[in-house]
Amino acid sequence: MKLTAKLALSQLKANRRRTVLTLLGIVLSVSMITAVFGFVASARNAIFDTILKGGDYHVAYEGLTPEQADILAADTEFESSYTKEAYDGEHVALYCRLAQPSDDVWKQMADIAGKYNIGPFTSHTNTELLMLEGYAPDEYSMILFSIGTVLFLVIMFASIIVISNAFRVSAGERTKQFGILKSVGATSRQIRSSVVYEGLLLSVIGIPAGIAVGFLVEAAGCALAEYFFTALNAINNNGIHLKFTAPWWVIAIAATLAFVTIFLSAYLPARKASKIPAIEAIRGKGEIKLKAKKVLAAKLIRNLFGMEGELAAKSMKRSSRSYRATVVALASSVVLFLVGVSFGDSIMTSMDMLYPGIEATAIASVSSYRVVDTSTYDIEVSGKKQDIPPVPTSAEKAREATEKLAEYDKNADIRMIGMNSGEVMQTADRAILNSEGEQIDPWIQKEAPVKVTYILLDDVFYAKMCRQANAPLGSNLLVTQLMTRVDGKQTIISPFRENITEIDVISRDFDGNSVGSETIPIGGYVKALESELLWITGNSPAIYIITPDRGMNSLQWLVNIEDSAGFAKYAKDVLRDTVPLPATGNLSYSSDDIRASIAAQQGLVNLVMVMIYGFIAMLTLIGLTNVISTISTNIRFRRREFAMLVSMGMTARGIKRMINYESLLCGINSLLFGLIPGLLLSYFMYAQTTDLANYPYEFPFVPVIACALGVFTVTFITMRFSASRVRSENIIEAIGGNE
Amino acid sequence: MNILQVENLSKIYGKEGTQVKALDGVSFSVKKGEFVAVVGASGSGKSTLLHLLGGVDRPTSGKVYVDSKDIYSMDESKLAIFRRRNVGLIYQFYNLIPTLTVEENIMLPRLLDGREADKDKLRAILETIGLTDRRNHLPGQLSGGQQQRVSVGRALINDPAIILADEPTGNLDSKASREVMELLKAANKRYNQTLLVITHDEKIALQADRIITISDGRIISDAEVR
Ligand SMILES: Nc1ncnc2c1ncn2[C@@H]1O[C@H](COP(=O)(O)OP(=O)(O)OP(=O)(O)O)[C@@H](O)[C@H]1O
Numbered sequence: 001m002k003l004t005a006k007l008a009l010s011q012l013k014a015n016r017r018r019t020v021l022t023l024l025g026i027v028l029s030v031s032m033i034t035a036v037f038g039f040v041a042s043a044r045n046a047i048f049d050t051i052l053k054g055g056d057y058h059v060a061y062e063g064l065t066p067e068q069a070d071i072l073a074a075d076t077e078f079e080s081s082y083t084k085e086a087y088d089g090e091h092v093a094l095y096c097r098l099a100q101p102s103d104d105v106w107k108q109m110a111d112i113a114g115k116y117n118i119g120p121f122t123s124h125t126n127t128e129l130l131m132l133e134g135y136a137p138d139e140y141s142m143i144l145f146s147i148g149t150v151l152f153l154v155i156m157f158a159s160i161i162v163i164s165n166a167f168r169v170s171a172g173e174r175t176k177q178f179g180i181l182k183s184v185g186a187t188s189r190q191i192r193s194s195v196v197y198e199g200l201l202l203s204v205i206g207i208p209a210g211i212a213v214g215f216l217v218e219a220a221g222c223a224l225a226e227y228f229f230t231a232l233n234a235i236n237n238n239g240i241h242l243k244f245t246a247p248w249w250v251i252a253i254a255a256t257l258a259f260v261t262i263f264l265s266a267y268l269p270a271r272k273a274s275k276i277p278a279i280e281a282i283r284g285k286g287e288i289k290l291k292a293k294k295v296l297a298a299k300l301i302r303n304l305f306g307m308e309g310e311l312a313a314k315s316m317k318r319s320s321r322s323y324r325a326t327v328v329a330l331a332s333s334v335v336l337f338l339v340g341v342s343f344g345d346s347i348m349t350s351m352d353m354l355y356p357g358i359e360a361t362a363i364a365s366v367s368s369y370r371v372v373d374t375s376t377y378d379i380e381v382s383g384k385k386q387d388i389p390p391v392p393t394s395a396e397k398a399r400e401a402t403e404k405l406a407e408y409d410k411n412a413d414i415r416m417i418g419m420n421s422g423e424v425m426q427t428a429d430r431a432i433l434n435s436e437g438e439q440i441d442p443w444i445q446k447e448a449p450v451k452v453t454y455i456l457l458d459d460v461f462y463a464k465m466c467r468q469a470n471a472p473l474g475s476n477l478l479v480t481q482l483m484t485r486v487d488g489k490q491t492i493i494s495p496f497r498e499n500i501t502e503i504d505v506i507s508r509d510f511d512g513n514s515v516g517s518e519t520i521p522i523g524g525y526v527k528a529l530e531s532e533l534l535w536i537t538g539n540s541p542a543i544y545i546i547t548p549d550r551g552m553n554s555l556q557w558l559v560n561i562e563d564s565a566g567f568a569k570y571a572k573d574v575l576r577d578t579v580p581l582p583a584t585g586n587l588s589y590s591s592d593d594i595r596a597s598i599a600a601q602q603g604l605v606n607l608v609m610v611m612i613y614g615f616i617a618m619l620t621l622i623g624l625t626n627v628i629s630t631i632s633t634n635i636r637f638r639r640r641e642f643a644m645l646v647s648m649g650m651t652a653r654g655i656k657r658m659i660n661y662e663s664l665l666c667g668i669n670s671l672l673f674g675l676i677p678g679l680l681l682s683y684f685m686y687a688q689t690t691d692l693a694n695y696p697y698e699f700p701f702v703p704v705i706a707c708a709l710g711v712f713t714v715t716f717i718t719m720r721f722s723a724s725r726v727r728s729e730n731i732i733e734a735i736g737g738n739e
Numbered sequence: 740m741n742i743l744q745v746e747n748l749s750k751i752y753g754k755e756g757t758q759v760k761a762l763d764g765v766s767f768s769v770k771k772g773e774f775v776a777v778v779g780a781s782g783s784g785k786s787t788l789l790h791l792l793g794g795v796d797r798p799t800s801g802k803v804y805v806d807s808k809d810i811y812s813m814d815e816s817k818l819a820i821f822r823r824r825n826v827g828l829i830y831q832f833y834n835l836i837p838t839l840t841v842e843e844n845i846m847l848p849r850l851l852d853g854r855e856a857d858k859d860k861l862r863a864i865l866e867t868i869g870l871t872d873r874r875n876h877l878p879g880q881l882s883g884g885q886q887q888r889v890s891v892g893r894a895l896i897n898d899p900a901i902i903l904a905d906e907p908t909g910n911l912d913s914k915a916s917r918e919v920m921e922l923l924k925a926a927n928k929r930y931n932q933t934l935l936v937i938t939h940d941e942k943i944a945l946q947a948d949r950i951i952t953i954s955d956g957r958i959i960s961d962a963e964v965r
């Protein structure tokens with residue numbers, strides 16, 4: 001074996017603990033890259049498959065004559081095409097793949113048809129396919145792209161940090177060894193090639209292992225997805241099936257990234273050592289630069305934390321270089337965690353908003369609707385006197401029905417929501433709105449009043465709302481947040497002025513004339529976002545007032561129940577009994593078992609959750625390995641110093657306290673460096689998803705506190721653990737006679 | 740009165756098969772204020788003996804009494820407090836905390852004992868070791884001899900009953916080495932501190948009151964200097 005190879009091997013063997021940690025770091029980061037990209041690839045394939053099942057075309061012309069279709073299909077701008085007969089039996093639809101889709105596909109379609117003077121026709125485009133094939137960079141794909149880029153960068157950053165840190169912590173030690181090698185006559189080239197060899201050895205073991213683990217994780221992810229999609233695929237024949245793929249580009253990215261990082265991390269200390277004189281390398285001058293910095297407030301620290309605190313502060317301040325690896329490791333874990341969590345949060349919130357739903361397995365409703373007397377009905381007079389207005393169901397009846405429904409299964413969760421928008425329309429003046437309230441469409445025209453809807457809730461839910469609003473039971477509560485579409489995005493708005501104590505509600509007829517008015521006192525405010533009422537407000541933006549005892553035109557029971565099918569049957573009869581048909585007017589009853597469709601939707605949500613938490617867990621794991629390896633190496637590195645202190649009479653408790661203070665300082669430092677970029681990135685993630693759904697930014701207090709706790713716990717435990725191992729060594733052995 | 744008494748002290752390093760008997764049944768005693776030189780060939784067990792006297796290692800068998808107290812009957816934290824109050828140790832090699840300045844290194848034993856810095860004493864010590872203008876430097880910025888002088892200063896700051904020095908002049912030229920020895924001897928005379936110095940330097944050994952010679956872990960001679 002060549003000398004350099006021998007040196008490299010002996011290095012790896014001598015520092016077995018470090019080698020294992022380094023390998024672990026390499027395997028983890030390579031596997032994360034592989035798993036994430038592998039999963040992206042298989043998801044992309046699955047979506048492709050699903051979309052192609054809907055038809056392999058970019059654009060479609062509908063309502064053509066067969067002759068027109070033939071002429072168009074022959075155009076060279078189309079790569080392929082097929083026709084489908086329309087229902088009328090006369091016309092056809094032409095589905096085409098464009099050879100080169102332009103930025104504006106609609107215009108392209110019209111231009112092609114224009115060449116042959118063909119028209120009129122209706123047209124549509126297969127946006128999803130165009131997008132997946134990389135055309136039509138619309139808003140949505142830009143968002144995906146920028147989020148994807150951030151995630152990619154985060155993953156890259158994490159892997160580079162982990163691998164390079166594993167080398168960096170030992171850089172000082174290594175520089176010294178290189179110095180010794182040089183002083184016995186090794187040339188810089190020999191040193192470098194031994195390092196390169198070392199990097200190669202680590203890569204040969206770590207990278208394939210990482211790729212293998214990564215693909216295992218991907219396969220598990222696919223199996224998990226299949227499991228979560230079972231319900232969805234059962235009710236949808238265009239189901240989504242994630243199949244495991246191992247594309248070469250995933251392997252290439254993972255391997256290249258890891259190899260370059262390993263190589264550079266191993267090479268840089270060697271180059272440094274070859275540049276400075278051997279003796280300086282031996283004395284560690286090249287690496288850990290200590291500076292006799294004045295430690296500010298040393299007196300204060302001593303008074304507060306004793307001399308152990310002072311020692312800790314000095315050590316931190318003056319050998320900041322050797323702490324840097326630890327601080328970088330901790331800070332980057334904080335960044336990764338915050339990005340992961342806020343990514344998850346934004347996805348979850350926007351999913352909640354885009355698919356507002358409530359957990360229920362069965363749903364029952366009673367609604368009274370306007371009945372038009374068909375015998376006298378006339379389009380021209382658009383139902384003025386001929387129709388019968390809806391008859392509200394009284395609050396007592398609604399409560400009675402709720403109780404009866406609950407009897408079916410004591411363990412079921414029942415939520416009742418009633419709504420009443422008046423006989424024809426009831427409104428309030430726009431004066432109670434603030435500037436955000438302009439988003440609420442006026443009834444009839446601008447400056448005109450806004451619609452008012454009363455809400456009735458079951459007793460439990462209502463009591464909860466009163467508590468939230470800090471209002472006594474029996475109060476009317478105003479819902480102060482609404483969800484509405486602004487510029488095509490779901491947006492949460494707070495449209496009301498402050499301190500509204502009463503609202504004048506005017507009932508109106510079809511012409512908008514007032515037919516009566518009432519002043520409703522407002523006892524408190526409820527935020528829709530906190531109260532699970534958001535989805536109701538999403539129906540149509542209006543003034544929603546929760547009232548305790550008003551009759552309701554429509555009543556809905558959302559029920560989370562084990563036997564949803566049985567309940568659906570039971571509910572139909574119960575509702576007919578408790579809320580009978582009124583003498584005039586009409587009522588419709590319905591009750592459905594919605595378990596299957598909820599399960600399908602839930603499957604999708606669960607999958608996203610699992611993916612996100614899996615991602616966060618992976619990042620946290622990587623951060624943790626990184627932190628543990630740097631801290632423990634750093635402490636081992638200083639065992640002489642500890643031994644020295646002990647031999648001068650520092651007690652075990654003193655050492656413990658000093659280490660605690662060091663952990664504390666190290667943790668504070670890391671939080672400072674981690675929280676700021678972490679929060680910035682988390683805001684960036686939020687800003688990106690608001691392009692899909694607008695919601696207010698919330699400072700991630702819980703994740704930040706979790707980070708702080710995590711950072712301190714990990715530092716304390718690791719430092720204490722490594723130090724206790726060092727302390728159990730004999731003082732003299734630690735000091736080591738010969739340097 | 741004997742400040743130090745050693746009874747049948749043995750130290751065996753390593754496990755079966757590769758055992759090294761570094762000390763083999765050593766017994767002697769030292770009177771308060773005495774200056775003892777320990778000499779012997781390299782690897783004879785001098786450093787091992789010194790470490791056992793200072794309470795920084797554990798003997799395989801035998802006893803060490805300081806001021807009639809059996810130091811190895813104490814628990815770790817009692818032993819630590821004992822060390823900081825009674826023993827000034829100067830190691831053969833690594834001595835200083837790299838992140839503390841000269842001044843802070845010297846003050847360390849006082850700080851450890853929770854006592855305030857005695858500014859006058861510090862100034863006097865810095866003066867005697869000749870590092871007043873270097874007091875804010877870190878060990879890494881000092882020469883080997885200067886570092887050794889700092890560790891002498893540190894051993895003196897707490898007025899320990901016993902100063903144990905392992906080749907304090909090993910790295911120094913003759914002038915510097917004379918200075919360090921003067922420092923130690925002055926402390927020995929002025930405060931009646933007991934001084935035990937390991938040395939290879941015959942001239943230094945001859946300045947002592949008494950020379951103990953060790954070979955292969957045993958005392959082969961113990962003689963007063965005339
Ligand atoms: N930690 C250890 N493990 C095993 N053997 C040791 C250890 N420390 C010292 N020895 C051995 O014990 C013997 C005495 O060592 P010691 O350090 O006491 O010698 P010394 O007299 O101080 O030598 P020198 O003058 O070279 O400093 C030597 O043979 C040495 O190899």
Ligand SMILES: [Mg+2]
Nearest residue numbers: 785786831905
């Ligand atoms: Mg020795």
